[in-house]
Amino acid sequence: MSKIVRIAIVGPMLLVLLLMSVTGAAKFKVGLSMATLAEERWKVDRDLFKAEIEKLGGEVIVAAANGDENLQNSQAENLITQGVDVLVVIAQNGETASAIVNSAHKSKVPVIAYDRLIKNCDLDLYVSFDSVKVGELMAEYVCRLRPSGNYFIINGSPTDNNAHLVRQGFYNVLKKYPKIKVVFEQWCDSWSPEKALKHVENGLTQFKNDVQVILCANDGTCGGAVQALAEQKLAGKVLTTGQDAELAACKRIVAGTQAVTIYKPIKKLALAAAKATAELAAGKTPSEINEKVNNGRSDVPSIMLMPIQVDKNNMREVIVADGYHTEEEIYGK
Ligand code: BGC
Helix, strand or coil: CCHHHHHHHHHHHHHHHHHHHHHCCCCEEEEEEECCCCCHHHHHHHHHHHHHHHHCCEEEEEEECCCCHHHHHHHHHHHHHCCCCEEEEECCCCCCCHHHHHHHHHCCCCEEEECCCCCCCCCCEEEEECHHHHHHHHHHHHHHHCCCEEEEEEECCCCCHHHHHHHHHHHHHHCCCCCEEEEEEEECHHHCHHHHHHHHHHHHHHCCCCCCEEEECCHHHHHHHHHHHHHCCCECCEEEEEECCCHHHHHHHHHCCCCEEEECCHHHHHHHHHHHHHHHHCCCCCCCCCEEEECCCCEEEEEEECCEEECCCCHHHHHHCCCCCCHHHHHCC
């Protein structure tokens, strides 16, 4: 190679390195592959995670798949091609997303399953809330108040492992109440509130409005259920549940049309995931692992966090005090 050619190649490279040190370019690159941004919480997850990674010296490239598992898989491939050091995945489909993990590993990129477990693959880390506990907390709340009668169950997305865990939590509690009858149970693809609305309309017709409780797997589906109840002037009479402490749900709780929500402090999740991401990027083992969760292939090192039951009595002390929503947002004025 001639001297001139070498200068022509090395020169610009040095310039880039110089610019990177002057502008404080990122020390590591992270891909965040999100199933959806539909529910209010996911924007919070994204923003907190991104800000924390930047604080730790990294950068985040985000791709959101609009509830389309095929799109998510190709977006994830694209992130791997862009040379990310760690891939963080919120899976639309906990089974088929194993292809993402396998592909990332071929490029020596570790993968973190964020909030939703990815099954049957060698996952590097799982960071989430205990979703069985989420279901138990919802069911415990309403079963104590209505220990007998007809119950409907509106589950989340059948392709999301969390929906199955929440359901397991429901039944862990329901089995202690022999006078409760689950007369109607349905699943909502992509946790769709519209599907929940239709299901509850059908259930109410089928059971001639004779229902005491509707266990809904999250606040979004609860919104659909409450709309169906309102059409029959039953909102507030039939107890309903949810998770996420969405603003609309907090307002329903104050108004009395939703009994309880399960709050999962997103900040804790996003910060724990960001810290673990930085550790993996540096080739270290994440320091906050506190559990192992089996995903069908292996015991995945996990960071598990605890959810909190919220009703109208502890709304201020949990949701407002934590800065998740303000007093004004929830109560108006
Ligand atoms: C999350 C819930 C969320 C639902 C719908 C689940 O995996 O754990 O917080 O409401 O997905 O996005």
